[in-house]
Amino acid sequence: MDNHLFLLLIIILGLTAIIIHIYWKNKVKGYLKSKKEEDARIIHLEKMASLGVLSAGIAHEINNPLMFLIINLNFIGKFTEDENINKSRLKDIKVIVEECLNGTNRIKKIVQDLLTFSKQSGGERVLTDIKQLLDATIRILWNEIKNKVEVVRDYRLKSEVWIDSSQIGQVFLNIILNGAKAIKDKGIITILTDEDEENVFIKISDTGCGIPKDKKLKIFEPFYTTKGGTGLGLYITQTIMKNVGGRIEVDSEVGKGSVFTILLPKKDIENGYTQ
Numbered sequence: 010m011d012n013h014l015f016l017l018l019i020i021i022l023g024l025t026a027i028i029i030h031i032y033w034k035n036k037v038k039g040y041l042k043s044k045k046e047e048d049a050r051i052i053h054l055e056k057m058a059s060l061g062v063l064s065a066g067i068a069h070e071i072n073n074p075l076m077f078l079i080i081n082l083n084f085i086g087k088f089t090e091d092e093n094i095n096k097s098r099l100k101d102i103k104v105i106v107e108e109c110l111n112g113t114n115r116i117k118k119i120v121q122d123l124l125t126f127s128k129q130s131g132g133e134r135v136l137t138d139i140k141q142l143l144d145a146t147i148r149i150l151w152n153e154i155k156n157k158v159e160v161v162r163d164y165r166l167k168s169e170v171w172i173d174s175s176q177i178g179q180v181f182l183n184i185i186l187n188g189a190k191a192i193k194d195k196g197i198i199t200i201l202t203d204e205d206e207e208n209v210f211i212k213i214s215d216t217g218c219g220i221p222k223d224k225k226l227k228i229f230e231p232f233y234t235t236k237g238g239t240g241l242g243l244y245i246t247q248t249i250m251k252n253v254g255g256r257i258e259v260d261s262e263v264g265k266g267s268v269f270t271i272l273l274p275k276k277d278i279e280n281g282y283t284q
């Protein structure tokens with residue numbers, strides 16, 4: 010009888026332990042899930058904020074080809090009013106139409122880039138050409154940087170990779186924009202893409218003011234800013250890199266410039282595996 014009681018007690022204790030275990034596991038899971046959702050919300054908010062800051066420049070980049078289109082279409086309108094239009098006029102029109110198509114393509118590209126950037130990431134990875142993503146980022150920033158920055162592209166990476174292009178695009182945007190802000194008058198931003206055994210990496214170097222040694226960790230803290238920004242760019246960049254299993258490294262010398270290296274582990278990006 011005593012034995013039976015003992016066994017019953019053990020079973021009850023065991024069951025209680027299992028129930029507590031399941032309860033905590035779910036609680037932790039729920040916490041991690043809500044943390045992830047919270048991260049995604051902050052990441053998206055910061056992205057919309059930076060697009061907001063850039064919107065005047067982007068409108069400008071759209072406005073230029075648009076003005077050009079309007080002027081050229083007016084020309085064509087005038088030419089075609091002439092009922093005895095001759096062959097050489099038709100040739101002129103052909104040239105103008107070609108120029109108009111170039112202009113519409115420029116607008117189309119910028120709008121596409123904007124759609125890519127503004128979309129809220131669902132965390133899914135798609136097969137991405139890193140150089141196209143970098144070029145799209147530069148187009149979005151172009152009006153902001155064109156007067157003082159020369160962009161040197163050294164794209165060595167050949168293969169496409171599986172990444173969350175919306176989030177990694179945001180990382181590129183933050184770092185290139187920071188580099189441009191660090192340059193006072195005129196300077197160079199060099200973008201190198203390459204790979205080694207373990208990682209695909211993207212190195213973004215600027216010839217800006219540089220970062221003092223004792224601030225190299227601080228720059229990743231939320232709200233740390235020396236230029237009246239949000240101070241969230243690098244914090245979010247690091248959060249994104251942690252979420253995708255990669256990392257970001259910084260090397261800098263005051264007065265010379267900075268190098269930010271984004272590392273993406275190959276084991277995570279060479280197939281269609283999704284988180």
Ligand SMILES: Nc1ncnc2c1ncn2[C@@H]1O[C@H](COP(=O)(O)OP(=O)(O)O)[C@@H](O)[C@H]1O
Pocket residue numbers: 183187188191215217218219220228229233234235236237238239240241242243244267
């Ligand atoms: N390329 C860079 N060169 C020099 N300083 C930089 C660079 N990138 C970031 N920093 C420093 O790190 C700070 C934080 O950057 P970030 O998190 O993007 O916020 P914000 O751009 O809003 O200031 C910047 O204010 C600046 O002091």
Ligand SMILES: [Mg+2]
Pocket residue numbers: 183186187238242243
């Ligand atoms: Mg920034």
